[in-house]
Amino acid sequence: MQLSIAGSRCKTSRDGRETVFTLNIRACTMLVLGLWIMIGQALPAFSETGAASSTSAGSKINYDIAGQPLNTALRDFALASGLQVSFHDDLANGLTSPGVRGSYTAEEALTQLLAGTGLGFRFTSADTVTLERSNGSSLAPVPLVGAAAGGAAGAGISEANSGSTAQKPVKVPEILVKDVNQRDDDTKSYVAEDASTAMRTDTPIRDTPQSIQVITRKVIEEQRAIRLDTALQNISGIFSSALSNDVNDDWFIRGFNANNNNIVRNGLFDPFSATNASDPYNVQRLEVLKGPSSVLYGLGDPGGIINIVTRKPLSEAAYSANVILGNYNLYRSELDATGPLNASKTLLYRMTVVGQKANSFMDFADRNVVGITPSVTWLMSHRTTLTVDGEYLKRWTQRVTGVPAEGSVLPNINGPLPRNLFTGMGGFGRNDRTVYRIGYDLTHQFNNDWSIRNMYRYAIEDINQVNGGPLAIDPDQRTIQRFWFGAETSLARSHYHSMITNVIGHFKLLDMDHTLLTGVELRQQRSNPSQQILRLGSSLSFDLYAPDYSINPYTAPIVSNSKFDQGLSLVGVYFQDQIALLRNLKLVGGVRFDYVYQWGKNGPYLENPPKQNSDDTGVSPRLGLVYQPIEPVSLYTSWMRGFLPNSPGAFNPTGALFKPERSTQYEVGIKTFFLQNRLSATLAWYHLTRENLTTQDPFIPGFSVQTGEQRSQGIEFDVTASLITGWNVIASYTYTDAEVTKDNDPELVHKRLGSVPYNKATLWSTYHFQEGLLRGFGLGGGVIGYTSRNASIFGPGEVNIPGYVIANAAMYYNHDLQTGNWLGAKQINVSVNLQNLLDQRYVTNGFNTTTGFFFGDPRTVLATVGLRF
Template sequence: MGCLSGLAWAQDQSVRQFDIPAGSLAPALNRFADETSLQLVYDTKLADGRTTAGISGSYTVDQALKLLLVGTGLDYRFANDRTVTLQQAEGSAVIVPPVVATEGTSSGAGMSSQTGQKPVKVPEILVKEVRERDNDTKSYVAEEASTATRTDTPVRDIPQSIQVVTRKIIEEQRAFRLQEALQNVSGITPSFPVTQQFDNIIIRGFQANNNNFFRNGLFDQFNAQSGSDTYNIQRLEVLKGPSAVLYGLGDPGGIINIVTSKPLPDPAYAGNVTLGNFNFYRSEIHGTGPLNADRTLLWRLDVAGQKANSFVDFANRDLMAFAPSITWLMSHKTTLTVQAEYIKRWYNNLAALGVPVEGSVRPNINGEIPRNRFTGFGDFDKNNRTTYRAGYDLTHQFNNNWSVRNAYQYSILESDQIAGFGLALLADQRTLTRGVGTGVESSLNRQHLHSMVTNLVGHFKLLETDHTLLTGVELRQVRQNPVQITNRRSPASDPSLLNLDLFAPSYGVNPLSAPVTTNNLFAGDLKLVGVYIQDQIALLSNLKFIGGVRFDYVYQSSTSGAVASNPSEQTSDSTGVSPRLGLVYQPVEPVSLYTTWMRGYLPNSPGNFNPGGKLFDPERSTLYEIGMKTFFFQNRLSTNLAWFHLTRENLLTPDPFIPGFQVQTGEQRSQGIEFDVTASLAAGWNIIASYAYTDAEVTADNNPTLINKRLALVPYNKATLWSTYHFQEGVLKGFGLGGGVYGYTSRNASIFGPGQVEIPGYVRADAALYYNHDLQVGNWLGAKEVNIALNFRNLLDQRYVEAAGNTTTLFYFAEPRTVLATVGLRF
């Protein structure tokens, strides 16, 4: 319908489904514009103070707009193929509220009112961002994603696999942790259990480590080290493959960009409480709106608190977090957002959640190890982490074609931990010997992260082709303060205190000695400068090319005995050039065929030397990918089918001639097929599904036992399906139901250790019930809507191992049946 003229739009008799609730007119118009892809142009004060009865059902575009404006005193006309102007209807009373900016107003667009006042101009970038954020709360389908190109590019025009998990998916699944939300994406598997503190996942067969996490496009490794919470997350964008061309050094599987919620121009408030088994208590509060009458200052505050145990004894999951932000519309071309976050987690040591292979995956002569078994030191274990973040995002639009963005974030991570963990299972298969980690004073174990990105984006025409040019600079520093290690050991008179009976455990006695020595162990520093350029070229209307290259310079230093009299310091310099080429061909508008080639880059640590005394070269990775993307039914159905071949080279492997040294001849390869679907097929019906076949193995190594060994925790097959339906009419209106199935085939526990331990595959079922009800105006709560949800995870109470850390003592059980009941109010 994109080629219809204004008259054709009005006369078109094809119908589509609308579901726009009653309420303020401006948000309703904004949603109508999103669903029809029309641009509504009007003086903002025409909508202010007016309400609509909403529409629900199947209508033509003309019918829907007429119904939406019933009783508002407004009329409309088509200005051109894609633009509709609103105006005061003849003979109706003129409402003259204060002149304000709303999210439905486009940049520079508007019409003179009957009072002669000029319309307020809202920055185009804010209008786009507000609409996208509004869509994220209403649909599973995302039409645009900025992570792949650092520009606002439709997903259909990106020659790379990218999946988006919207806010609506997060809320309907009650996904409080990143791993819970990312389970919906093909090619992603957990490397640690969801009950632990860290965000550790595997993408396309390779671990996504500290270097693979970003926040609003800025590097943020503390997401992996301290664990994210979804209370202030608007969407998750997963970009598959080594993306060094825009994001610098990293592991090759892909990156996760966390997009946080931003202030909105219309007042909105919400709160909810969630209760669950294993003494789970959680509450969230969200608020946003304008700070002044003309809505040039906007605010937002997201707060979360959680007091929770887990199915594992002693494994608490307590949380306190809040994230304030302010947006200043400095002019119709300039927008500044300042945001901060404080998040503290009280957790236990991860290793203490693991149990031996005998009794979890393999038989044990004493029977199955209980899923709730804790292998640490009970209440004497701890792993508490606090993260502080503060930064800004400044955007300026020079004109309709050129814009600049400068964003910066400063983060601090503090850690405080005492770790106990299993070493070996004795012959009786019930006595676990345990080791002692370190107790780290949080005041001295502190990491600092500075991350800044400056991007210049321009649109121009050259040789009859349209170009979108991106140039950028990234500055990054990660600094580790000197870490103080406090040694603790079991009293020599009774070392057996460290042993644990897995079937009759006792945690009443502290097996740790008092602190005996203190050593200042190490400090570290990493500085990065990256410069990149990228051009997106529309060679034809249906043929698009993207090319880019990035140059990185990385300086690293590591100091042992950081405050000792004779500290040992090692430094390294490395450079990397990371290119990308991609092509998109659209034989018909809803279908995009694409291919891409790119290179990744990851420097080695400064303490690694080859036998000749030289620093090792950086690891390199290479991706070849071809795929197809489709958007059908007015973009309500999105699919992505991809085949990829990904290699990781320059890996360290034992030197066959000089014992104790390593050489860079190792290689790993991952290849496979991925298929992702997101759909909002009808009003109230949403689907997200995925399938991945991943063949990941060691292809070159000087250790012959590793050749052709499957990479750890990567199943050959993974399939997921989640769907919800909310009844739109009849006696069941307001009720909804949902459910999902998640299946994994067997995985290799680790590439190291004796033999190859297979973790059995499993199929898990989840379910949910919903009730959403609009409240009468003037109710004693002052609320607009009440939302009730009942979520069931592992509905059939399947007993299975979710992940592993080795082949002997670190096997992690998945959650048993979990029930979460949520009651929320929106104001």
């Protein structure tokens, strides 16, 4: 194994196979450290053959290293310079460095760093420095190189054996190195090279035989996304049905709905991320895995998985604050603080806070949010890392319930409906939702090839809601009949436990490299008994053109008064092997076995309803192949199956339980990384079917039968690029053909699925001027376009939602502040984001063909002032 660092290029060579990556110095040195861990406990010293120094001894770079213990100061120096620094622990123990700040050569900086310590140094090669006492004596050295020094990646130096003269490498948990690398890159570029969602291992996107797209932190910040929907719109195959002024997140992926069953948080399934919409204030990146993902994630709708990756503690202190002001009385503050809690940087923290008070373009539908996320990472040893985090997130508003087709997507004899129209219960309604989360992530590296990771999360969701909305519109096309639904006094509380344990091993068999993943997942969900009351009556009628919100919904007669009590338990076991058949040919095979137990007690509130339960099992396989004719190009194909049990509350006239829904996907595509990995593109074709859907029994009203099938197929194209310094682009195109292929109702067969257009295209680009009078300024802009789509496959007639194109724009100013300014800040950032720049009137989605249509946001302005410390 030979390894060398030269400038910003990192080259590795093993068994005659050579791979070249273009990275910045920090990412390169992290990659070096990851390779150390994979290859062996002990490595030979760097080979100097063909190696060039990452930092020439005569070139000057900027250093900002504070006075601190010498051990950690040397780690910071290695990180900044890219040099390899070798010394023994005992040589630096108990010593303090005065630090160094300013522009210096490596030799000048190291001289200042060692001032007063009684230590000196000598260059043993162009990029290797060995420390020694001033009298020339030294102990057996321990090498310290670049980011692998543990400062950035959170590593400690291996302890030297007593009396041993053997040289030992720096060790860092492999997963932590990858996480830190991604945290650093996600704030600087639109392009992501790695994603863990598809394989649950650190696998480059180019080696993944499935379409996966990543939205980095830089995209979130430059688009000023205060809802996940804004960021996810950039990805092909995702069709938004979420509303900016509602409490839920809701999307369609590849033609099928994706909500509670399709969102994970840091790799752990999290049903509350959809029912109480996540806020991007603590999101580091969004990873979207297309297609059925049951092989690793168990039960789920077949469109895909959205993995919300949150921000984690860093070893270098950093603080930021944003104040955002917008129209519709939006006031929002965001705070972020991270850094070490001790001098040795083995205990790290992060705290993010958000507070938002806002109205919206719609009456009564506010957008109020408060959230806080504390996180602590303990680097227990050079092999073991523990992160503990929590979250409190609350939204309080009213549920947006839609408007009739007449006046929104169809003509109305009384004229168009106003966009600010609210059809709920006015001041009598409420929809308050709170989520509490606490969990941990524990990783341990047994040796260079085997590691284990255990993650657990406990979450609670409280829902306090009273909602109302339209049922039907009268012939006068201005009066609607409404319903009232909710819990008058009780609070609905749900509990959720989730745990996974993964063991990852790297080994060689039959001269082929294997990465083996074995895992176990446990889930348990329980909803406390809650009361739900439905009221109907003529007293709830409502004039669309003369709204009267003084109507008391509590005076309407009660139609039903029900109690809900339900739960779920799941055990899943999965196996996966990634095999390098040849240097440029990789095979992925995996299978998962699930057992799901569900139960529910739903019935009249004053009675004790019978308990209904079901036991389901599922086997979910996946096969994939990746061929790379040249290094920047990957051709891939895959086949996979999905699994989703039906609720035991579904009524079957035979009394038998319904079989689980099954889905099957075939996918082929091409992935490319060009321009030194500054341009990434994916082109995919897929064919996805969903089977065993329950449909209305044509002979017995109120019952269902299981004969339905739906199919989605299409083409998706995604591009992310950081073409030159300061210029970033993200774009996508989607063609989706989604329809009903089997149903008891022949009129539904070949009908287009609701809310899914044939075509969708997005483009967003920003440019920040790097020099001249405009240095620090930047511009951004883009478009989002949908063609027309069917509102729903159910309901009278077929109503199309018209297509639309909306334009967005942004302006930026970023300015570095002089050291010692009265604010104590390093940088000020100012931006103005304009969404729906031309103020297009459009309907964003509908959930039926009569009264469930929703207007999209009018022109929205967000002005941000941020400080970085």
